[in-house]
Amino acid sequence: MDHPDVLDRLDRVASPEACPALVLNADYTPLSYFPLSLWGWQDAIKAVFLERVDVVALYDREIRSPSFAMRLPSVVALRQYVKPSTNPAFTRFNLFLRDRFTCQYCGSREDLTFDHVIPRARGGRTTWLNVTTACAPCNLRKGGRTPAEAQMFPRQRPFQPTSHQLQENGRAFPPHHCHETWRDFLYWDVELDP
Numbered sequence: 001m002d003h004p005d006v007l008d009r010l011d012r013v014a015s016p017e018a019c020p021a022l023v024l025n026a027d028y029t030p031l032s033y034f035p036l037s038l039w040g041w042q043d044a045i046k047a048v049f050l051e052r053v054d055v056v057a058l059y060d061r062e063i064r065s066p067s068f069a070m071r072l073p074s075v076v077a078l079r080q081y082v083k084p085s086t087n088p089a090f091t092r093f094n095l096f097l098r099d100r101f102t103c104q105y106c107g108s109r110e111d112l113t114f115d116h117v118i119p120r121a122r123g124g125r126t127t128w129l130n131v132t133t134a135c136a137p138c139n140l141r142k143g144g145r146t147p148a149e150a151q152m153f154p155r156q157r158p159f160q161p162t163s164h165q166l167q168e169n170g171r172a173f174p175p176h177h178c179h180e181t182w183r184d185f186l187y188w189d190v191e192l193d194p
């Protein structure tokens with residue numbers, strides 16, 4: 001089934017922006033927890049036509065053209081397993097995610113910045129192992145000092161996370177919007193962990 005003309009027409013006749021599809025890997029776990037892997041309905045339907053995904057659950061909402069009607073997928077699963085990269089990129093976002101968006105000195109979740117645990121002026125490098133999440137006041141207070149000098153020690157020693165660890169942390173952040181059919185695939189049970 002490939003019907004680009006149908007898709008073009010569907011683009012015109014329906015605009016259900018509020019109907020994203022949750023994208024699962026071939027093992028039926030979300031491709032990404034945070035941000036949650038979601039596709040717009042057009043991409044989801046194209047992937048169905050291209051047989052790249054299986055439809056797992058549907059919205060009640062239907063899109064129609066004169067010759068065609070279809071309920072929008074609410075959950076799709078990739079047919080080919082995508083292996084997560086084991087070494088996630090060293091990015092701002094991933095660093096915050098590793099540290100659960102929490103200042104590693106005082107626990108604040110506001111006004112977050114980065115702190116070089118060993119200051120750059122003292123030879124500290126910008127790597128997973130030397131950068132931690134700090135709120136602006138803590139960052140200012142610590143200044144150019146080492147942890148021992150400032151008597152400020154990060155709660156968690158900076159480490160190189162795996163993609164799995166980042167995904168696990170991402171599970172702590174439920175999406176604002178969550179369709180009922182997604183719930184079976186999202187286990188927001190972090191609070192229940194011992």
Ligand SMILES: [Zn+2]
Pocket residue numbers: 103104105106107108134135136137138139
């Ligand atoms: Zn702080």
